[in-house]
Amino acid sequence: xxxxxxxxxxxAGSPSFINVASLGRKNVRxxxxxxxxVLFDSMKNHAEAWVRAMKANNLVMSHEDVYMNxxxxxxxxxxxxxxxxxxxxxxxxxxxxxxxxxxxxxNTLPHVEPVAGALEVLQAVKAMGRQRxxxxxxxxxxxxxxxxxxxxxIFKAELMVTAFDVQHGKPHPEPYLMGLAKAGISAEEAIVxxxxxxxxxxxxxAGIFTIAVNTGPLPDKVLYDAGxxxxxxxxxxxxxxxxxxxx
Numbered sequence: 001x002x003x004x005x006x007x008x009x010x011x012a013g014s015p016s017f018i019n020v021a022s023l024g025r026k027n028v029r030x031x032x033x034x035x036x037x038v039l040f041d042s043m044k045n046h047a048e049a050w051v052r053a054m055k056a057n058n059l060v061m062s063h064e065d066v067y068m069n070x071x072x073x074x075x076x077x078x079x080x081x082x083x084x085x086x087x088x089x090x091x092x093x094x095x096x097x098x099x100x101x102x103x104x105x106x107n108t109l110p111h112v113e114p115v116a117g118a119l120e121v122l123q124a125v126k127a128m129g130r131q132r133x134x135x136x137x138x139x140x141x142x143x144x145x146x147x148x149x150x151x152x153x154i155f156k157a158e159l160m161v162t163a164f165d166v167q168h169g170k171p172h173p174e175p176y177l178m179g180l181a182k183a184g185i186s187a188e189e190a191i192v193x194x195x196x197x198x199x200x201x202x203x204x205x206a207g208i209f210t211i212a213v214n215t216g217p218l219p220d221k222v223l224y225d226a227g228x229x230x231x232x233x234x235x236x237x238x239x240x241x242x243x244x245x246x247x
Contacts, residue, residue: 037196060085074102134155139164170202194212214233
């Protein structure tokens, strides 16, 4: 493989071809993966469910708002919009109710498939002998329960961080700091694979080299502005560059 990789749209003001070899990381022991938009092509359903659930509870949220807030815990998302539009914090009961409505709507929407190329990337990481860690702001049990069936033998329950585990969701660094702790590694021994700006901020706040795979509608610039070290247009581009990135 050439050391120079076409990353697609490229960083604003920068060429689309990046010397991947120059970004290679030594002593990588684990890769930490977000779930929605990275492993499952679920963001369209999340966006639709959020918009409808918020509207049913007198809150306005656009599809773009969902993508920009991707990675927050459900309660954190609801509270931000409540404070902005109701002029007060949402109560615990309100947050629980609205998130339940959102989850119920999500479960009625078309079946979510894995993101193309995600399994191949995970299999390559496993073949390299590196740990695989899930770090997600999601509490969507219907997807969490599918990880083993869609990605058999890839993840271990003790190496997962979900919305149920953290006090502060993304963009706070706590989720990725917890992922490092569960894997027993330092930030210098990890790489994060994200797709959302708040997830990138969380990972960079934890001091971790961060790859973004742009599977959504946001421009690459949003991910680079959040701190991504490199942005790929899909998992197949990441797979091609993986041997150079993980040395």
